[in-house]
Amino acid sequence: MPQPVSSGMMPPFETTLARTGRIEGLNPCWEEVLHLATRREFEKDAVIPHTRWRGMYYLSRGAVALSYIAACGRERLTLRVVPGCLFNEARTVSSFEPGVVFQCLEPTEIWRFPEGLLQDEAFLSAHPRQVASLLHSMGIKLLIHYTFLADMGTGSRESHVCRFILNLSRQNGNALRFPCPMRQQDVAALLGIHRATLARILRQLREKGIIGAFSCKEVIIHDARRLEELALNN
Structure with missing residues:
Protein backbone atom coordinates (compact mmCIF):
# COMPACT_ATOMS: atom_id res chain seq x y z
CA MET A 1 0.00 0.00 0.00
CA GLY A 153 -3.94 46.67 -8.32
CA THR A 154 -2.12 49.00 -5.92
CA GLY A 155 0.49 51.67 -6.35
CA SER A 156 1.97 53.45 -9.35
CA ARG A 157 4.03 51.97 -12.15
CA GLU A 158 7.11 53.32 -10.39
CA SER A 159 6.16 51.44 -7.22
CA HIS A 160 5.67 48.23 -9.24
CA VAL A 161 9.19 48.54 -10.66
CA CYS A 162 10.61 49.28 -7.19
CA ARG A 163 8.82 46.24 -5.75
CA PHE A 164 10.35 44.07 -8.44
CA ILE A 165 13.87 45.36 -7.74
CA LEU A 166 13.35 45.07 -3.98
CA ASN A 167 12.22 41.46 -4.27
CA LEU A 168 15.18 40.62 -6.49
CA SER A 169 17.37 42.00 -3.71
CA ARG A 170 15.58 39.89 -1.10
CA GLN A 171 15.89 36.84 -3.33
CA ASN A 172 19.65 37.47 -3.32
CA GLY A 173 19.94 37.74 0.46
CA ASN A 174 19.20 41.50 0.62
CA ALA A 175 22.23 42.17 -1.58
CA LEU A 176 22.75 45.63 -3.06
CA ARG A 177 24.51 44.28 -6.14
CA PHE A 178 23.24 41.25 -8.08
CA PRO A 179 22.33 40.12 -11.62
CA CYS A 180 18.81 40.37 -13.01
CA PRO A 181 17.64 36.98 -14.35
CA MET A 182 15.49 38.64 -17.02
CA ARG A 183 15.91 41.04 -19.92
CA GLN A 184 14.34 44.47 -19.58
CA GLN A 185 11.71 43.62 -22.19
CA ASP A 186 10.70 40.56 -20.13
CA VAL A 187 10.55 42.60 -16.92
CA ALA A 188 8.29 45.09 -18.69
CA ALA A 189 6.05 42.28 -19.93
CA LEU A 190 5.89 40.76 -16.45
CA LEU A 191 4.87 44.10 -14.91
CA GLY A 192 2.38 44.84 -17.68
CA ILE A 193 4.05 48.06 -18.83
CA HIS A 194 5.64 49.21 -22.07
CA ARG A 195 9.41 48.76 -22.37
CA ALA A 196 9.81 52.52 -22.90
CA THR A 197 7.91 53.14 -19.66
CA LEU A 198 10.24 50.80 -17.78
CA ALA A 199 13.28 52.53 -19.29
CA ARG A 200 11.93 55.94 -18.21
CA ILE A 201 11.28 54.77 -14.64
CA LEU A 202 14.73 53.21 -14.37
CA ARG A 203 16.29 56.42 -15.65
CA GLN A 204 14.39 58.43 -13.04
CA LEU A 205 15.51 56.04 -10.28
CA ARG A 206 19.10 56.49 -11.39
CA GLU A 207 18.70 60.28 -11.47
CA LYS A 208 17.35 60.18 -7.90
CA GLY A 209 20.38 58.17 -6.81
CA ILE A 210 18.27 55.15 -5.81
CA ILE A 211 19.85 52.69 -8.25
CA GLY A 212 23.05 52.78 -10.23
CA ALA A 213 22.44 50.11 -12.86
CA PHE A 214 19.80 47.68 -14.05
CA SER A 215 20.75 44.98 -16.56
CA CYS A 216 21.03 41.21 -16.91
CA LYS A 217 24.65 41.49 -15.81
CA GLU A 218 24.15 43.73 -12.82
CA VAL A 219 21.61 45.57 -10.70
CA ILE A 220 23.05 48.07 -8.23
CA ILE A 221 21.03 49.63 -5.39
CA HIS A 222 22.43 52.83 -3.87
CA ASP A 223 19.56 53.77 -1.54
CA ALA A 224 17.71 50.70 -0.24
CA ARG A 225 15.64 52.70 2.24
CA ARG A 226 14.25 55.02 -0.44
CA LEU A 227 13.67 52.07 -2.78
CA GLU A 228 11.55 50.36 -0.10
CA GLU A 229 9.61 53.58 0.54
CA LEU A 230 8.71 53.83 -3.15
CA ALA A 231 7.91 50.10 -3.35
CA LEU A 232 5.41 50.43 -0.49
CA ASN A 233 3.88 53.61 -1.91
CA ASN A 234 0.18 52.93 -2.55
Whole structure:
Protein backbone atom coordinates (compact mmCIF):
# COMPACT_ATOMS: atom_id res chain seq x y z
CA MET A 1 0.00 0.00 0.00
CA PRO A 2 1.41 3.44 -0.86
CA GLN A 3 2.61 5.36 2.19
CA PRO A 4 1.15 8.77 3.05
CA VAL A 5 3.09 11.64 1.59
CA SER A 6 4.69 13.79 4.27
CA SER A 7 5.17 17.53 3.97
CA GLY A 8 8.91 16.93 4.27
CA MET A 9 8.95 15.65 0.70
CA MET A 10 7.95 19.06 -0.59
CA PRO A 11 10.71 21.37 -1.79
CA PRO A 12 10.88 24.73 0.00
CA PHE A 13 9.57 27.71 -1.92
CA GLU A 14 11.01 31.17 -1.48
CA THR A 15 8.06 33.57 -1.41
CA THR A 16 10.02 36.39 -3.03
CA LEU A 17 10.12 34.30 -6.20
CA ALA A 18 6.39 34.91 -6.50
CA ARG A 19 7.03 38.62 -7.03
CA THR A 20 9.83 38.08 -9.55
CA GLY A 21 7.80 35.72 -11.74
CA ARG A 22 10.29 32.85 -11.47
CA ILE A 23 9.76 29.27 -10.33
CA GLU A 24 12.30 26.47 -10.10
CA GLY A 25 12.73 23.00 -8.66
CA LEU A 26 9.11 22.50 -7.63
CA ASN A 27 8.62 18.99 -9.05
CA PRO A 28 11.94 17.07 -9.11
CA CYS A 29 10.27 13.79 -8.14
CA TRP A 30 8.65 13.69 -11.59
CA GLU A 31 12.05 12.74 -12.99
CA GLU A 32 11.33 9.28 -11.53
CA VAL A 33 8.55 8.77 -14.09
CA LEU A 34 10.10 10.32 -17.19
CA HIS A 35 9.92 6.89 -18.82
CA LEU A 36 6.21 7.67 -19.29
CA ALA A 37 7.00 10.90 -21.15
CA THR A 38 8.25 11.88 -24.59
CA ARG A 39 11.43 13.97 -24.80
CA ARG A 40 11.88 16.89 -27.17
CA GLU A 41 14.42 19.67 -27.59
CA PHE A 42 13.67 23.24 -28.65
CA GLU A 43 15.96 26.02 -29.83
CA LYS A 44 16.10 29.45 -28.20
CA ASP A 45 13.03 31.60 -29.05
CA ALA A 46 11.06 28.55 -30.24
CA VAL A 47 7.36 28.47 -29.34
CA ILE A 48 6.15 25.13 -27.98
CA PRO A 49 3.26 23.89 -30.18
CA HIS A 50 0.98 23.06 -27.24
CA THR A 51 -2.19 22.72 -29.35
CA ARG A 52 -0.57 19.86 -31.30
CA TRP A 53 1.92 18.52 -28.73
CA ARG A 54 -0.72 18.14 -26.06
CA GLY A 55 -0.16 17.13 -22.47
CA MET A 56 1.64 18.20 -19.31
CA TYR A 57 5.30 19.22 -19.58
CA TYR A 58 8.36 18.78 -17.37
CA LEU A 59 11.29 21.12 -17.94
CA SER A 60 14.66 19.41 -17.47
CA ARG A 61 16.94 21.98 -19.14
CA GLY A 62 16.66 25.60 -20.26
CA ALA A 63 14.00 28.17 -19.44
CA VAL A 64 10.47 28.85 -20.69
CA ALA A 65 8.39 32.03 -20.52
CA LEU A 66 4.63 31.57 -20.00
CA SER A 67 2.55 34.38 -21.47
CA TYR A 68 -1.21 34.79 -21.77
CA ILE A 69 -3.06 36.74 -24.42
CA ALA A 70 -5.48 39.33 -23.03
CA ALA A 71 -8.85 40.05 -24.67
CA CYS A 72 -7.33 43.18 -26.21
CA GLY A 73 -4.70 41.03 -27.90
CA ARG A 74 -1.80 42.12 -25.70
CA GLU A 75 0.59 39.41 -24.54
CA ARG A 76 1.31 39.37 -20.79
CA LEU A 77 4.20 37.42 -19.30
CA THR A 78 3.14 35.65 -16.11
CA LEU A 79 5.87 33.14 -15.23
CA ARG A 80 9.44 32.21 -16.07
CA VAL A 81 9.93 28.47 -15.57
CA VAL A 82 13.37 26.94 -15.05
CA PRO A 83 14.38 23.27 -14.60
CA GLY A 84 12.66 20.95 -12.17
CA CYS A 85 9.14 22.23 -12.83
CA LEU A 86 5.96 21.01 -14.45
CA PHE A 87 3.87 23.37 -16.55
CA ASN A 88 0.70 23.27 -18.64
CA GLU A 89 -0.84 21.06 -15.96
CA ALA A 90 -3.91 23.25 -15.29
CA ARG A 91 -4.77 23.36 -18.98
CA THR A 92 -4.30 19.58 -19.22
CA VAL A 93 -6.50 18.86 -16.19
CA SER A 94 -9.27 21.30 -17.13
CA SER A 95 -9.19 20.93 -20.94
CA PHE A 96 -9.71 24.72 -20.98
CA GLU A 97 -8.10 26.45 -23.97
CA PRO A 98 -6.80 29.86 -22.84
CA GLY A 99 -4.74 32.06 -25.11
CA VAL A 100 -1.26 31.06 -23.97
CA VAL A 101 2.25 31.11 -25.41
CA PHE A 102 5.16 28.99 -24.16
CA GLN A 103 8.40 30.46 -25.51
CA CYS A 104 11.86 29.00 -24.92
CA LEU A 105 14.27 31.62 -23.57
CA GLU A 106 17.29 29.41 -24.28
CA PRO A 107 17.97 25.93 -25.72
CA THR A 108 15.50 23.77 -23.84
CA GLU A 109 14.74 20.10 -23.09
CA ILE A 110 11.12 19.25 -22.32
CA TRP A 111 9.34 16.01 -21.47
CA ARG A 112 5.65 15.66 -22.38
CA PHE A 113 3.40 13.42 -20.33
CA PRO A 114 0.28 12.02 -22.07
CA GLU A 115 -2.80 14.19 -21.83
CA GLY A 116 -4.81 11.47 -20.07
CA LEU A 117 -2.18 10.64 -17.44
CA LEU A 118 -3.83 12.73 -14.73
CA GLN A 119 -7.13 10.92 -15.28
CA ASP A 120 -5.49 7.50 -15.01
CA GLU A 121 -6.56 6.13 -11.60
CA ALA A 122 -3.88 3.43 -11.66
CA PHE A 123 -1.14 6.04 -12.12
CA LEU A 124 -2.61 8.34 -9.47
CA SER A 125 -2.81 5.59 -6.84
CA ALA A 126 0.65 4.22 -7.64
CA HIS A 127 2.44 7.57 -7.53
CA PRO A 128 1.30 9.58 -4.48
CA ARG A 129 4.56 11.56 -4.29
CA GLN A 130 4.12 12.84 -7.82
CA VAL A 131 0.46 13.70 -7.21
CA ALA A 132 1.30 15.57 -4.01
CA SER A 133 4.10 17.43 -5.81
CA LEU A 134 1.71 18.41 -8.60
CA LEU A 135 -0.89 19.75 -6.16
CA HIS A 136 1.81 21.61 -4.25
CA SER A 137 3.13 23.38 -7.34
CA MET A 138 -0.34 24.19 -8.68
CA GLY A 139 -1.16 25.82 -5.34
CA ILE A 140 2.04 27.88 -5.51
CA LYS A 141 1.22 29.07 -9.03
CA LEU A 142 -2.26 30.10 -7.92
CA LEU A 143 -0.75 32.14 -5.09
CA ILE A 144 1.74 33.72 -7.49
CA HIS A 145 -1.11 34.87 -9.71
CA TYR A 146 -3.07 36.17 -6.70
CA THR A 147 0.06 38.02 -5.53
CA PHE A 148 0.51 39.68 -8.89
CA LEU A 149 -3.16 40.65 -9.05
CA ALA A 150 -2.93 42.24 -5.62
CA ASP A 151 0.34 44.04 -6.37
CA MET A 152 -0.72 45.30 -9.78
CA GLY A 153 -3.94 46.67 -8.32
CA THR A 154 -2.12 49.00 -5.92
CA GLY A 155 0.49 51.67 -6.35
CA SER A 156 1.97 53.45 -9.35
CA ARG A 157 4.03 51.97 -12.15
CA GLU A 158 7.11 53.32 -10.39
CA SER A 159 6.16 51.44 -7.22
CA HIS A 160 5.67 48.23 -9.24
CA VAL A 161 9.19 48.54 -10.66
CA CYS A 162 10.61 49.28 -7.19
CA ARG A 163 8.82 46.24 -5.75
CA PHE A 164 10.35 44.07 -8.44
CA ILE A 165 13.87 45.36 -7.74
CA LEU A 166 13.35 45.07 -3.98
CA ASN A 167 12.22 41.46 -4.27
CA LEU A 168 15.18 40.62 -6.49
CA SER A 169 17.37 42.00 -3.71
CA ARG A 170 15.58 39.89 -1.10
CA GLN A 171 15.89 36.84 -3.33
CA ASN A 172 19.65 37.47 -3.32
CA GLY A 173 19.94 37.74 0.46
CA ASN A 174 19.20 41.50 0.62
CA ALA A 175 22.23 42.17 -1.58
CA LEU A 176 22.75 45.63 -3.06
CA ARG A 177 24.51 44.28 -6.14
CA PHE A 178 23.24 41.25 -8.08
CA PRO A 179 22.33 40.12 -11.62
CA CYS A 180 18.81 40.37 -13.01
CA PRO A 181 17.64 36.98 -14.35
CA MET A 182 15.49 38.64 -17.02
CA ARG A 183 15.91 41.04 -19.92
CA GLN A 184 14.34 44.47 -19.58
CA GLN A 185 11.71 43.62 -22.19
CA ASP A 186 10.70 40.56 -20.13
CA VAL A 187 10.55 42.60 -16.92
CA ALA A 188 8.29 45.09 -18.69
CA ALA A 189 6.05 42.28 -19.93
CA LEU A 190 5.89 40.76 -16.45
CA LEU A 191 4.87 44.10 -14.91
CA GLY A 192 2.38 44.84 -17.68
CA ILE A 193 4.05 48.06 -18.83
CA HIS A 194 5.64 49.21 -22.07
CA ARG A 195 9.41 48.76 -22.37
CA ALA A 196 9.81 52.52 -22.90
CA THR A 197 7.91 53.14 -19.66
CA LEU A 198 10.24 50.80 -17.78
CA ALA A 199 13.28 52.53 -19.29
CA ARG A 200 11.93 55.94 -18.21
CA ILE A 201 11.28 54.77 -14.64
CA LEU A 202 14.73 53.21 -14.37
CA ARG A 203 16.29 56.42 -15.65
CA GLN A 204 14.39 58.43 -13.04
CA LEU A 205 15.51 56.04 -10.28
CA ARG A 206 19.10 56.49 -11.39
CA GLU A 207 18.70 60.28 -11.47
CA LYS A 208 17.35 60.18 -7.90
CA GLY A 209 20.38 58.17 -6.81
CA ILE A 210 18.27 55.15 -5.81
CA ILE A 211 19.85 52.69 -8.25
CA GLY A 212 23.05 52.78 -10.23
CA ALA A 213 22.44 50.11 -12.86
CA PHE A 214 19.80 47.68 -14.05
CA SER A 215 20.75 44.98 -16.56
CA CYS A 216 21.03 41.21 -16.91
CA LYS A 217 24.65 41.49 -15.81
CA GLU A 218 24.15 43.73 -12.82
CA VAL A 219 21.61 45.57 -10.70
CA ILE A 220 23.05 48.07 -8.23
CA ILE A 221 21.03 49.63 -5.39
CA HIS A 222 22.43 52.83 -3.87
CA ASP A 223 19.56 53.77 -1.54
CA ALA A 224 17.71 50.70 -0.24
CA ARG A 225 15.64 52.70 2.24
CA ARG A 226 14.25 55.02 -0.44
CA LEU A 227 13.67 52.07 -2.78
CA GLU A 228 11.55 50.36 -0.10
CA GLU A 229 9.61 53.58 0.54
CA LEU A 230 8.71 53.83 -3.15
CA ALA A 231 7.91 50.10 -3.35
CA LEU A 232 5.41 50.43 -0.49
CA ASN A 233 3.88 53.61 -1.91
CA ASN A 234 0.18 52.93 -2.55
